[in-house]
Amino acid sequence: MFGTLFQSSDVVSTSFGVATVATLATAVLALLGLSWVADRWRVPVALSGVALLASGLHYLDAAQIWFSTQQMTSAPRYVGWFVVQPIQVASVFFLARIAGPVPVGVFWRTVAAAILMVLCRYLGDAGIFNPTLGVLLSIAFWLYILGELYFGPMSEAVRKSSRPIRLGYFWIRLILTIGWAIYPILFFVDVVIGAGHARSVIVLYTLADLVNLITVSMIVLAAAGKERF
Amino acid sequence: MFGTLFQSSDVVSTSFGVATVATLATAVLALLGLSWVADRWRVPVALSGVALLASGLHYLDAAQIWFSTQQMTSAPRYVGWFVVQPIQVASVFFLARIAGPVPVGVFWRTVAAAILMVLCRYLGDAGIFNPTLGVLLSIAFWLYILGELYFGPMSEAVRKSSRPIRLGYFWIRLILTIGWAIYPILFFVDVVIGAGHARSVIVLYTLADLVNLITVSMIVLAAAGKERF
Amino acid sequence: MFGTLFQSSDVVSTSFGVATVATLATAVLALLGLSWVADRWRVPVALSGVALLASGLHYLDAAQIWFSTQQMTSAPRYVGWFVVQPIQVASVFFLARIAGPVPVGVFWRTVAAAILMVLCRYLGDAGIFNPTLGVLLSIAFWLYILGELYFGPMSEAVRKSSRPIRLGYFWIRLILTIGWAIYPILFFVDVVIGAGHARSVIVLYTLADLVNLITVSMIVLAAAGKERF
Amino acid sequence: MFGTLFQSSDVVSTSFGVATVATLATAVLALLGLSWVADRWRVPVALSGVALLASGLHYLDAAQIWFSTQQMTSAPRYVGWFVVQPIQVASVFFLARIAGPVPVGVFWRTVAAAILMVLCRYLGDAGIFNPTLGVLLSIAFWLYILGELYFGPMSEAVRKSSRPIRLGYFWIRLILTIGWAIYPILFFVDVVIGAGHARSVIVLYTLADLVNLITVSMIVLAAAGKERF
């Protein structure tokens, strides 16, 4: 895939390599999972698998850029986030929909908020907006999604449902709260303070992506499996 | 996939990257959807998924051209349109066929009109026709398809059917009316006025493609899902 | 896939691009179709899908050769024909077998004739045979296949069967009669007369391949679908 | 895939191109076949499909080497044989297992013999062994496999079974007897006599591989199909 020699001491290269293979492998696992989960679990499992696949494609690209140039900008990351983060939010909506009826408006509002959350960060990064304004608006949209997750109709539908759904929803919400907090923090360090896309920022972003994406997908898959086996 | 470094401020590169990952990801989603929709929904869902896949292949190619040369012509877009737009028209026909019997002649007429619509635009762009004549003929074929969609037997079959089909048909017809209007408009700017394939034209074409393709597919998938869940 | 910039006025490049995307897209469609056709239709549908896939791989290769060298010989076309044309003949046999019992000897005879038909043309083109002798022998094998299709046991089995099979068989036989006639004609122009593999020959071969392959596959798929929906 | 222009008169290039497309196309066909054969036929069909797929990957590689360097050694062939020939022997075992109980020890012995058969040839070719000794040992292991096929418990289990299995087993055994005889013969010409990996040796190896692999897989698939349709 990359065809470039690197040393173990080159932590960034190793982390990009691991991220590519790990996201693609778990994407395959989630898509295979589709064949054994119950019918009503298929939509959230498929969405979380597609999010992993899109992220895997993005890391394949990011790793190739890094291996051939030993440089990285934040631009390829936005290619991933624009697709992955709205899909992840949609996957939580469909998880909650299994538990009980949730108005379809919630879906449109949260997915739109996720797209706007990435867009504001992107416009700030691209210099079209003021970066600080961009990240603050982005945080606002993120808080809106969290508000829907904690106090909206999804939360209510889940509360009355079976234990696997309740547990899965609880953990995914936690990851969207704590795990996603690293994105605005790193944005501040990278763009607002101006540290640039340094090696430590790259590794932290990659680790955050890996943990957030893989755990969310595996939680959805595990919750779906618990109902069956 | 592309292996080329670019900055966030490079909006064209970002939009090509997002278009590639987004179309491929939603193509996978639509094809996965085939395994959970009802039998009679399979043909329109498969067609909209294949349209997305063809578009994803085309954007993969367009993005690679852009990343390696920082230039773009309209030629690769026709490679996509020749395949995608007839498939999309066919997918609407099969959506209407679920609602009730539609004469098979409508299928041949609308698909032929879609191929001719792209062909006339292409011949104008390639300088084989007069560009203005090409785009006017193209608009005529587009209006013919719209006529079939609004007043033809498809519209009648849908009118008496279930709500998800009616709603899905309504929204897709709207996208084929408003969303497809951008193609002749941009053709005028690009070829007839002669602004060339400028950066803003590229981004607008890409956004139009993304919104038109992804929403049509997701509407078909959602309509198919509503009957089931 | 190709990563090479070209203009709309470059008709050969556009036709290779369209051929690649169109064959791969319809191959996916035919293979997806396998999941919804009735059991006894699976073999002909699978064969026509695999023929499209092999043709798509061949066009991917032919297009890459063209985009990087702006030249083409007939050699890559034989790579496609050696695989595609015997598979298409086999697909017609299995279509007829749905209608009623056809002796298995017909299968071996027609597939062998299809391989020999391509082989004779190839040996003539490669200069191992006299080209005129090669194409005449090739025509003889083609006429043998047509004889089997019009007067052999396949034709008889089909005559007594359901309308979709009769119609499908009729159209495919017509394409194998009229559509395949272009191959010896272009061979005469290209090799015997010695016009070489000119641009117009390339575009005509590509259009013939596209129409022949895609219509045959779609007819098989449509006939299979008519029995079901 | 290869992106290199070649002439029809270049028989080696054409044969590599045909081998790649033909093995990949029949691999897809065999894997699709999995969805319509009866349950107990799935293991031999899957194994023969995977053998074709591994061979296809190997030919894709061999063809790329040939197209870019116009040279070939026997080394890439061993990459294919190490994987393909043990899988083919395993596929015959599972074919016989459908007919009746065969002790699992036969499986381990024949697969080990197939690996050793390739290994001895490889060690002779690589100069680690005396080449003549290598090929003689390789022939010994091949004769052992044939012994198992003609006089072992597999043969006995098949004798009492249905006609499709008996016929399939008969033909595959014949191919493993006659078709596989070409490998030690060509090894003698290539390594022991020292003719080198000449053009005619390459074409003969490729034709042998094509006929052996594709017919074995198609026989397994046909035998599986005859029980069903």
Place this chain on the structure above:
Amino acid sequence: MFGTLFQSSDVVSTSFGVATVATLATAVLALLGLSWVADRWRVPVALSGVALLASGLHYLDAAQIWFSTQQMTSAPRYVGWFVVQPIQVASVFFLARIAGPVPVGVFWRTVAAAILMVLCRYLGDAGIFNPTLGVLLSIAFWLYILGELYFGPMSEAVRKSSRPIRLGYFWIRLILTIGWAIYPILFFVDVVIGAGHARSVIVLYTLADLVNLITVSMIVLAAAGKERF
């Protein structure tokens, strides 16, 4: 895939080629196996197939590095191990879970131990830790996993279960005991003693990976098959 000419006497190149084709072929086999194993066997079979697939991607990359540079470091191996070894441990857990209830805590502890086992080896190799300390810690985590396998609740659940599960568990545990012992041994030779990533180390690592991965997956698949056929 690699497109590089090499001689049979080049054992490293041949071993990388064989490793790539063999892991990808058996990965396809394991994933196909999913369609015929019983429902409750799907998770361990899928996990062992995904481990093979991840390993195949890693070898594709390692082989390309080797073919283009004729050099290898241990870094690309860690890319494989970070993904493959935790997945293999998870696959053993789910195998034991079929036999009877195993507390989910065992899963988290053994998977975490597998990740830490690779991480300690990696940190030692990268020079962030003292290499000797790294490998000793790695051995400690490996012994912990073995302890769970021999004396933990998994072992107990398996003891009371059917023969295929007992046999499969026994063999996989043996491979994780003997086969995995080669990793710290080679680490000592490679890093602590400082022999470097020599040709013999590369071939031994590759053979160990091949045998460990393929046998574990085939054992899981065979155990799953024995319950069915």
